[in-house]
Amino acid sequence: MLPVIKLGKCEGDGICIDVCSDDVFRIEILKPEQIERLTLKEKIKSYVHGHKKAVVINPKNCCGCGLCEVKCPHQAISMV
Ligand code: SF4
Ligand code: SF4
Secondary structure, rough: OEEEOOOOOOOOHHHHHHHOOOEEEEEEEEOOOHOOOOOHHHHHHHHHHEEEEEEEHHHHHHOOOHHHHHHHHOOOOOEE
16 A cells, blocks of 8 residues: 555645655645646645645655555545
């Protein structure tokens, strides 16, 4: 099982980075083509947060504990 970030829901607050001890995530700024794919509501929310989103950079480090999914306050992470 690996975490998948729903970009439309992520608010870039970095909580997943704080709870994951395995250095799986990083915060990045969305590229214009990624912003374009969001709904209007998601675009507005994303703009408010400077288009910051969590991305999975080290999937091999993930032990599949699921803590990030539980702790994300915006239900932006799914373990698949
Ligand atoms: S995935 Fe959740 S916890 Fe991580 S930055 Fe996005 S909103 Fe915050
Ligand atoms: S499932 Fe556990 S190890 Fe994997 S990214 Fe989430 S908190 Fe980190």
